[in-house]
Amino acid sequence: MTFPLALIGWLVIANPAPASAIDLRPSDREQVKLGQQAAAEIRQKYKILPARDPRVVLLRRLGAKLVAQIPETERKRTGFTFTFDLIRHKEVNAFALPGGPIFFYTGLFERFETEDQLAAVMAHEITHVRQKHWATSYADNMKRQFGLAVLFSVFDVNQSLASAITIADDVAFTIPYSRKQETKADDGGYDLMFQAGFSPTAMSQMFKKLGGEKTDWLSSKLSSHPDTSSRIKRAEDRVKQESRPMPAPRRMPPAVMAANAADKIRK
Numbered sequence: 001m002t003f004p005l006a007l008i009g010w011l012v013i014a015n016p017a018p019a020s021a022i023d024l025r026p027s028d029r030e031q032v033k034l035g036q037q038a039a040a041e042i043r044q045k046y047k048i049l050p051a052r053d054p055r056v057v058l059l060r061r062l063g064a065k066l067v068a069q070i071p072e073t074e075r076k077r078t079g080f081t082f083t084f085d086l087i088r089h090k091e092v093n094a095f096a097l098p099g100g101p102i103f104f105y106t107g108l109f110e111r112f113e114t115e116d117q118l119a120a121v122m123a124h125e126i127t128h129v130r131q132k133h134w135a136t137s138y139a140d141n142m143k144r145q146f147g148l149a150v151l152f153s154v155f156d157v158n159q160s161l162a163s164a165i166t167i168a169d170d171v172a173f174t175i176p177y178s179r180k181q182e183t184k185a186d187d188g189g190y191d192l193m194f195q196a197g198f199s200p201t202a203m204s205q206m207f208k209k210l211g212g213e214k215t216d217w218l219s220s221k222l223s224s225h226p227d228t229s230s231r232i233k234r235a236e237d238r239v240k241q242e243s244r245p246m247p248a249p250r251r252m253p254p255a256v257m258a259a260n261a262a263d264k265i266r267k
C-alpha cells in the first residue's frame with residue numbers, strides 16, 4: 001500500500017499538538033476533495049452507465065429520497081455531497097468514497113429484487129460517509145504503518161495535498177473498515193432507509209440473499225465485515241422491535257428488470 005507522504009506532512013503541520021493527541025483524520029473539506037478526485041479517476045477508468053439508463057435513474061431517485069433525510073445543518077456543516085453512479089462490471093460490490101461519491105457495480109445491482117433491498121445497501125454506504133469511517137480508518141492505518149516518530153521524519157512540506165493524491169485505488173479499495181464501523185453502517189443504514197419510507201425488512205433479506213454467494217460487498221478480502229449471520233440477526237431483531245408501521249417493499253420497475261436482462265444477453 002502506498003501512502004502519499006505529503007498528505008502525512010500536511011496532517012502533522014495542521015495539527016501542532018503533542019504527538020499523542022494528534023488527530024490524523026483528514027478534515028471534512030479534505031475528505032470532499034479526496035473523494036471527488038478519486039471519483040473522477042474512477043469515472044475515467046471504468047465504464048459508467050449513462051444518466052438515462054433506467055437503472056441509473058432508479059439509483060439516483062432512491063439516493064435523493066435517502067439523502068433528503070439527512071438534516072440540512074449536517075449537510076451544510078460537512079459540505080458532503082452524495083452522488084450515485086453505476087459501473088458496468090460483474091463484480092458484486094458497491095463502495096462509498098469520502099465526502100459522498102457512491103458507486104455500485106451492475107454485478108451487485110442486478111441481484112436486487114426490490115427497490116428496498118437496493119436502498120438498504122445505499123443507506124449503509126451513505127452512513128459510512130456520514131460517520132466519516134474512511135477518515136478514521138485512514139488515521140488508524142497511518143499510526144499503525146508508520147508510527148508517530150516516523151511520521152515526523154518523512155514529511156515534505158513543499159508538496160501540496162492535492163498534488164500528492166493520485167491514489168484513487170488506495171482511497172477506494174485498500175483501507176478496510178473495521179467490524180465496528182460495518183455494524184454502525186448497518187444500524188445507521190437501517191434508520192435512514194426506514195425514515196425515507198423503505199421497508200426495513202429488506203436489510204435482512206438482502207444479507208440473506210447475498211450471504212450465500214461470493215460477494216465482495218459482504219466479505220471483501222480486505223475488510224473485516226462482521227459475519228453475515230450476525231448481521232441478519234441484528235437486522236431481524238430490530239424489525240421485531242418496531243412499533244412503527246412498515247411500508248410494503250416495492251418490486252424493481254419493469255424497465256430496470258429489462259435493462260438487467262439485456263445486459264445478461266450481451267455478456
Ligand SMILES: [Zn+2]
Nearest residue numbers: 128177182185
Ligand atoms: Zn460497509
